[in-house]
Amino acid sequence: xxxxxxxxxxxxxxxxxxxxxxxxxxxxxxxxxxxxxxxxxxxxxxxxxxxxxxxxxxxxxxxxxxxxxxxxxxxxxxxxxxxxxxxxxxxxxxxxxxxxxxxxxxxxxxxxxxxxxxxxxxxxxxxxxxxxxxxxxxxxxxxxxxxxxxxxxxxxxxxxxxxxxxxxxxxxxxxxxxxxxxxxxxxxxxxxxxxxxxxxxxxxxxxxxxxxxxxxxxxxxxxxxxxxxxxxxxxxxxxxxxxxxxxxxxxxxxxxxxxxxxxxxxxxxxxxxxxxxxxxxxxxxxxxxxxxxxxxxxxxxxxxxxxxxxxxxxxxxxxxxxxxxxxxxxxxxxxxxxxxxxxxxxxxxxxxxxxxxxxxxxxxxxxxxxxxxxxxxxxxxxxxxxxxxxxxxxxxxxxxxxxxxxxxxxxxxxxxxxxxxxxxxxxxxxxxxxxxxxxxxxxxxxxxxxxxxxxxxxxxxxxxxxxxxxxxxxxxxxxxxxxxxxxxxxxxxxxxxxxxxxxxxxxxxxxxxxxxxxxxxxxxxxxxxxxxxxxxxxxxxxxxxxxxxxxxxxxxxxxxxxxxx
Amino acid sequence: xxxxxxxxxxxxxxxxxxxxxxxxxxxxxxxxxxxxxxxxxxxxxxxxxxxxxxxxxxxxxxxxxxxxxxxxxxxxxxxxxxxxxxxxxxxxxxxxxxxxxxxxxxxxxxxxxxxxxxxxxxxxxxxxxxxxxxxxxxxxxxxxxxxxxxxxxxxxxxxxxxxxxxxx
Ligand code: SF4
Numbered sequence: 001x002x003x004x005x006x007x008x009x010x011x012x013x014x015x016x017x018x019x020x021x022x023x024x025x026x027x028x029x030x031x032x033x034x035x036x037x038x039x040x041x042x043x044x045x046x047x048x049x050x051x052x053x054x055x056x057x058x059x060x061x062x063x064x065x066x067x068x069x070x071x072x073x074x075x076x077x078x079x080x081x082x083x084x085x086x087x088x089x090x091x092x093x094x095x096x097x098x099x100x101x102x103x104x105x106x107x108x109x110x111x112x113x114x115x116x117x118x119x120x121x122x123x124x125x126x127x128x129x130x131x132x133x134x135x136x137x138x139x140x141x142x143x144x145x146x147x148x149x150x151x152x153x154x155x156x157x158x159x160x161x162x163x164x165x166x167x168x169x170x171x172x173x174x175x176x177x178x179x180x181x182x183x184x185x186x187x188x189x190x191x192x193x194x195x196x197x198x199x200x201x202x203x204x205x206x207x208x209x210x211x212x213x214x215x216x217x218x219x220x221x222x223x224x225x226x227x228x229x230x231x232x233x234x235x236x237x238x239x240x241x242x243x244x245x246x247x248x249x250x251x252x253x254x255x256x257x258x259x260x261x262x263x264x265x266x267x268x269x270x271x272x273x274x275x276x277x278x279x280x281x282x283x284x285x286x287x288x289x290x291x292x293x294x295x296x297x298x299x300x301x302x303x304x305x306x307x308x309x310x311x312x313x314x315x316x317x318x319x320x321x322x323x324x325x326x327x328x329x330x331x332x333x334x335x336x337x338x339x340x341x342x343x344x345x346x347x348x349x350x351x352x353x354x355x356x357x358x359x360x361x362x363x364x365x366x367x368x369x370x371x372x373x374x375x376x377x378x379x380x381x382x383x384x385x386x387x388x389x390x391x392x393x394x395x396x397x398x399x400x401x402x403x404x405x406x407x408x409x410x411x412x413x414x415x416x417x418x419x420x421x422x423x424x425x426x427x428x429x430x431x432x433x434x435x436x437x438x439x440x441x442x443x444x445x446x447x448x449x450x451x452x453x454x455x456x457x458x459x460x461x462x463x464x465x466x467x468x469x470x471x472x473x474x475x476x477x478x479x480x481x482x483x484x485x486x487x488x489x490x491x492x493x494x495x496x497x498x499x500x501x502x503x504x505x506x507x508x509x510x511x512x513x514x515x516x517x518x519x520x521x522x523x524x525x526x527x528x529x530x531x532x533x534x535x536x537x538x539x540x541x542x543x544x545x546x547x548x549x550x551x552x553x554x555x556x557x558x559x560x561x562x563x564x565x
Numbered sequence: 566x567x568x569x570x571x572x573x574x575x576x577x578x579x580x581x582x583x584x585x586x587x588x589x590x591x592x593x594x595x596x597x598x599x600x601x602x603x604x605x606x607x608x609x610x611x612x613x614x615x616x617x618x619x620x621x622x623x624x625x626x627x628x629x630x631x632x633x634x635x636x637x638x639x640x641x642x643x644x645x646x647x648x649x650x651x652x653x654x655x656x657x658x659x660x661x662x663x664x665x666x667x668x669x670x671x672x673x674x675x676x677x678x679x680x681x682x683x684x685x686x687x688x689x690x691x692x693x694x695x696x697x698x699x700x701x702x703x704x705x706x707x708x709x710x711x712x713x714x715x716x717x718x719x720x721x722x723x724x725x726x727x728x729x730x731x732x733x
Binding site for chain 1: 658665686692720724726727728730
């Protein structure tokens with residue numbers, strides 16, 4: 001856990017006073033809605049369907065138990081007793097009052113937290129791999145670099161009024177668990193020939209209306225140059241990104257418009273002026289920040305062989321992950337129990353989880369972009385006891401990596417931008433596939449649901465993606481297959497899903513998913529071939545035909561005849 | 566006149582903005598009008614580019630008005646002569662002026678007055694100042710006296726103890 005120094009603490013406190021004054025002036029009629037909007041957004045406050053929504057940053061997903069208790073307190077005192085973990089390592093409260101927002105931000109500052117730049121046209125909360133620091137395939141501990149990016153980007157005066165929002169992800173391991181190819185900037189850690197750390201710099205990926213896989217514009221950037229290079233990219237974007245149309249304002253559109261090579265040239269030209277300048281990192285500074293991380297003091301332990309049978313075994317196979325330290329393991333707490341909106345946690349559960357984190361994982365936990373929680377440092381000898389406690393709390397559903405580990409945005413139940421609801425769809429699918437034995441046969445599958453094209457549920461990179469669309473005022477759902485969020489295994493790069501055909505009514509969605517699964521099970525070459533591998537091997541045509549049947553084939557024939565005529 | 570803030574204090578404005586059209590067209594006399602003698606004149610970049618030599622020869626100081634979207638190279642030749650560079654902000658959410666200011670200060674070494682004009686509001690003053698602006702012609706409805714409080718906010722953000730942070 002990064003521990004604030006006096007300056008970090010003062011900054012969050014000063015930010016609260018600033019926003020308190022801005023809110024007061026807004027409520028007194030001294031600021032118009034338009035003038036107040038970017039100010040409140042950059043302090044995490046949206047105006048949603050029911051009330052303002054407050055999005056609190058959990059920088060790079062890392063949370064201490066006392067912070068989680070404070071979130072529980074906020075949920076109780078200012079909200080309706082629960083919070084929602086989002087796909088961007090934030091927590092959202094759906095029912096606070098605007099008048100209370102400065103007070104809530106003050107309570108957050110008391111535990112070294114904030115909502116700075118969790119929204120608005122600025123550099124957002126930096127995200128990373130939820131196994132950072134513990135993964136056996138670690139290249140660097142990404143938390144350190146994320147913290148540097150956080151300090152550099154928070155209240156950076158030059159980049160507070162960008163053309164659009166800007167998301168940076170850092171991945172420190174061999175497998176890309178941070179979806180670096182679908183961020184405005186993705187930083188993939190590497191080691192140079194001399195063993196020193198550096199980053200591949202990937203720019204212009206993203207989801208939303210125009211989904212794009214990012215371009216690597218620099219294969220290896222030595223760590224010293226991290227901030228000057230980011231500055232160069234952001235400056236080129238701030239100066240040249242489009243501002244006349246918000247749908248064309250993301251950096252990916254600039255990259256497309258001028259071409260990746262020309263974009264890289266501009267960045268490199270800008271960087272040539274910044275390189276080795278005062279923004280360059282030095283060893284002392286990096287070490288001073290590194291030293292502010294309180295890291296777990298591991299005991300010298302041996303790896304254990306635990307019973308692999310029964311429910312405990314099933315949970316271990318899905319929800320327990322290897323750890324670089326012998327005798328330890330990382331554990332995913334599934335927030336995807338059927339019937340509970342994905343990512344939702346009550347205040348009581350937060351308190352209970354804070355207790356468990358203290359008892360079993362050095363008082364820390366992490367939020368994953370799959371909307372689950374992670375205990376990263378559990379002694380293997382404690383796994384069984386922890387499992388029993390988690391089961392009692394409803395967080396031991398053994399579905400990590402499986403179909404029912406659905407990623408879903410809040411959708412039409414909460415979000416004013418939604419075309420359609422996402423939570424009831426997630427629940428209907430979970431109910432259909434609840435027989436866990438079936439699930440294990442189906443194997444690994446990421447299923448993502450977004451309530452509109454803003455793609456907060458990351459449907460473009462789901463192996464199966466579901467998107468809420470509006471058809472003459474009714475809620476319909478478009479299905480994509482073949483997406484993938486990152487290099488989760490060799491040979492499986494980030495990919496965007498393809499639409500299989502016309503949208504479906506909500507009640508039909510579980511049938512459609514079931515049909516897709518049947519087609520996959522019949523077509524796969526072995527149990528090791530995942531759903532998405534099959535889609536990539538055979539293409540989407542068999543799935544289309546299977547789902548839309550003869551009607552689809554007839555339409556296709558008709559189209560071909562028309563085309564030939 | 567809207568309030569002017571200079572070096573975090575209320576200030577009087579001695580500058581007169583000249584309309585590019587009026588000084589690039591032949592007037593009733595059949596001549597292009599002369600510049601007003603002696604006064605501090607702020608001229609749009611286009612006017613500077615067209616009548617540079619006359620502007621340099623006249624008595625009185627000259628300033629150049631540019632847009633946030635302009636390239637710094639386009640005004641590089643004005644920088645050694647200008648006592649004022651004013652950057653126009655069309656709408657307060659347009660962030661290009663911030664980067665242009667940074668470039669003029671850090672890369673082009675401009676040390677004279679750098680003024681934000683246009684949609685300049687109290688809650689953007691702090692970041693504008695941190696990017697190099699030292700003067701602000703506030704939008705007409707803004708209360709300049711009360712806006713001065715903006716400069717006392719977020720002091721910690723510029724006091725990080727690291728070398729890279731001092732670069733900002
Ligand atoms: S994807 Fe659309 S509906 Fe879902 S949370 Fe984002 S904006 Fe709202």
